[in-house]
Amino acid sequence: MTLAPRAAVGVATADAVVVGAGPAGSAAAWFLAEAGHDVVLCEKETFPRDKVCGDGLTPRAVKALRMLGLEDEAEGSVPGWDRQGGLRMYGGGVVLDLPWPDLDDWPAHSVTATRSLFDHTLARNAQKAGVQLWEDTEVLGPVWLTESERRVAGVRYRRADGAEGVVRAPVVLAADGGSSRFAVQLGLHRDEARPMGVAVRAYYRSPRAAMGMMEGFLELSRDRPGGGSELLPGYGWIFPLDDGLVNVGWGLLNTSEHFRSTNYRRTLDEWVGGFPPEWEITRETMVGRPRSAGLPMGHNRKPPVHRGAILVGDAAGMVNPFNGEGISYAIEAAAFAAEAVDAALRARSDSPLHTYERAVAQAWGGYYTLGRLFVRIIGHPEVMRFCTVHGMPRPALMTFVFRLMAHLTNRDSRDVTDRVVNALSRVVPAA
Ligand SMILES: Cc1cc2nc3c(=O)[nH]c(=O)nc-3n(C[C@H](O)[C@H](O)[C@H](O)COP(=O)(O)OP(=O)(O)OC[C@H]3O[C@@H](n4cnc5c(N)ncnc54)[C@H](O)[C@@H]3O)c2cc1C
Incomplete structure (x- = not known):
């Protein structure tokens, strides 16, 4: 259902306006509405709508869903949501089942849901909290407070029927995804030196939808025409969904020499072509078309607070x-x-906005600095191959790597993995 803007097309006002109703925008709008603020959430599409993703929600994301009051979805106990007990890793000729760790600070399960359902659920959740969700409403750019264009004072938008208008608000939250046109209009461009990924995914009808595990592939291979197989660049996944489908995809980082020269869809076909027949993941069982998109990583657009606007999610390059x-x-x-x-709205001052950058840096700044280093190292295929071949046969080591990569540690703990990951994240500076 598309809601027309409450005010007649022209000028509306709100405490905050949010650009984009993906997970970042819908969640930000929900939190603000829960705090008692009048929020307009502009989304250029109409829900439900497709979004390119693996559809995987790790225990970290399950906890985030609980923060939004979506308890049943977080448990995977409603139709359309599937629940898994761990991750099965493939690499170096070894298959390793790693249950999600049993930790005080995090749930011990993951869930999956198509982004079509997931984003729709979060947008409706925001609406139920009192947010004005304006679908079919594309934000065209900022409204400036003064002619000097130092600070934003709202947004200009156009609805699908062509009508244009303005929402005036003291703060704008830009949650319009990786290419964030709004951030670019504020003069904030992506830092090309920071990591970026590209990934492709497709849906297949497969019995593996019932496997109760997520699957990750540290190596991809394809059958050689003359026999045998050869390695392909990149990393892959198979995530089960509730409705008999699996989400299969693979991706590559910009530290790889193949980043620009690879045909992502053909490689997906070649990789899938080598799967065991009983998985029934073939061209014939594919549902819809493969689609690809970018993953902006490691805080690749900064600063996240700029000229009265706040960048959230992919707009700020927040992928792990x-x-x-x-x-x-x-x-x-x-x-x-x-x-x-x-805090800024209550104080009628911009200065509390800057606590956002500090909060993010404190929560995962050091960890993301480590992540950028990790991406540089695994960009060398020989290093990655060495780590896979020598790491995979060592379950204790892989358990450590697994928890490091999934960013799952108890904050106050005597466990060695917790202490090492926490200490590293603390001593390495956020940048
Ligand atoms: C192939 C692939 C697989 C992935 N797999 C996973 C995974 O399994 N798990 C995981 O956690 N992450 C995964 N990611 C990353 C994840 O998809 C993103 O990090 C996440 O979508 C970020 O959410 P967001 O709200 O910041 O941005 P988005 O989800 O991109 O949402 C932005 C929203 O803004 C809207 N919008 C854009 N411009 C405007 C405008 N001008 N006016 C109004 N609306 C606008 C868009 O329509 C969209 O709804 C994957 C990414 C890719 C590409």
Whole structure:
């Protein structure tokens, strides 16, 4: 259902306006509405709508869903949501089942849901909290406070029927995804030196939808025409969904020499072509078309507070460089952003907005610095191959790597993995 803007097309006002109703935007709007603010959330599409993703929600994202009051979805106990007990890793000729760790600070399961359902659920959740969700409403650019264009004072938008208008608000949250036109209009461009990924995914009808595990592939291979197989660049996944489908995809980082020269869809076909027949993941069982998109990583657009606007989620390049996970960080950042905006609105001052950047840096700044280093190292295929071949046969080592990559540690703990990951994240500076 598309809601028309409450005010007649022209000028509307709100405490905050949010650009984009992906996980970052819908969550930020929800947190602000819960704090008692009048929020307009502009989304250029109409829900439900497709979005290119692996559809995977690790225990970290499950916890983020709980923050939004979506308890049943977080448990995977409603139709359309599937629940898994761990990750099965493939690499170096070894298959390793790693249950999600049993930790005090994090749930011990993951869930999956198509982004079509997931984003729709979060947008409706925001609406139920009192947010004005304006679908079919594309934000065209900022409204400036003064002619000098130093500070934003709202947004200009166009609806699908062509009508244009303005929402005036003391704060704008830009949650319009990786290419964030709004951030570019504020003069904030992506830092090309920071990691970026590209990934492609497709849906298949397969019995593996019932496997109860997520699957990760540290190596991809294809059959050679003359027999045998050869390695392909990149990393892959198979994530089960509730409705008999699996989400299969693979991706590559910009530190790889193949980043620009690879045909992503053909490689997906070649990789899938080598799967065991009983998985029934073939061209014939594919549902819809493969689609690809970018993953902006490691805080690749800075600063996140600029000229009265706050960047949240992919707009600020918040995907975890270790594992390509972006949804949890988008929601966690939305919570930090809403707290800063709430304080700024109450104080009628911009200075509390800057607590956002500090909160994000404190939460995962050091960890992301490590992640950027990790991405540089695994960009060398020989290093990656060495680590896979020598790491995979050592379950204790892989358990450590698994928890490091999934960013799952107890904060106050005597466990060695917790202490090493926490200490590294603390001593390495956020940048
Ligand atoms: C192939 C692939 C697989 C991935 N797999 C996973 C995974 O399994 N798990 C995980 O956690 N992360 C995954 N990610 C990353 C994840 O998809 C992103 O990190 C996440 O979508 C970020 O959410 P967001 O709200 O910041 O941005 P988005 O989800 O991109 O949402 C932005 C929203 O803004 C809207 N918008 C854009 N411009 C405007 C405008 N001008 N006006 C109004 N609306 C606008 C868009 O329509 C969209 O709804 C994957 C990414 C890719 C590409």
